Amino acid sequence: MKSEVPSKSLEWSNLVLGAGFICAAYMFGGLPVVAWNAGITGTLMVCCSAVALTRYGAWAEWSNLLLGCWAAVAPFLLGFGSAPVAMWTHVLLGLCVATIAAIQLFAGRQTDKPSGTRLKPGE
Template sequence: MGKQHWQDWINGLLGLWIFGSPWLLSHSMVTEVPVAGGILGMWNLSVVGLAVVVICAIALYRFNTLAEWINLLSGAWLVVSPLALGFSASAALTWNSVVSGSLIVIFAGWCLYDARNSRL
């Protein structure tokens, strides 16, 4: 096992939340506002959430900066995806995506910062 960062554990939990949030929020993106991107938004959250969980598991097993960069980009995608995919009419899903994505960006960036400073 490589060096573990506690931030990867938090990002893994955020990934689980993102993965399950379409169902845990009672399908609010589909039923709250009938938007064309609702189903696409559900799939987006599920796929990105699962990807974050898998990448975090890889980073916890063997840390490398590529995993953190992928998580950072996944988080950034979550921030812009409500507008890009057209499910921004659902306030619950938009806030869920933006806040969760922002936290993933922060924690992945923190890991990258720690890794960079530990080499100096």
């Protein structure tokens, strides 16, 4: 496991997006399911990103990838897809977090490969 973050700016971006989810929880206070989902999801995103900033691990990126995917589909699974602002907030922020986490995972794999080494077919 590598302890260096592939891109700290991307990790900071996920932390800020997670904080945006926490702020959205207060904005959607009139919709309890939306507020709880945004608050819990955002808090978990912030925690994973903060830990990854101090000690990088692929588990933190996988967690953010799953949390971002959850946020994107939650409006439809939890039944608040009819509230357009809440739905689009979750979908857009969730897709951003998931995309950044996927980029981080890809970058982490690229830095783990030794330079100048070719893989044989089937490896």
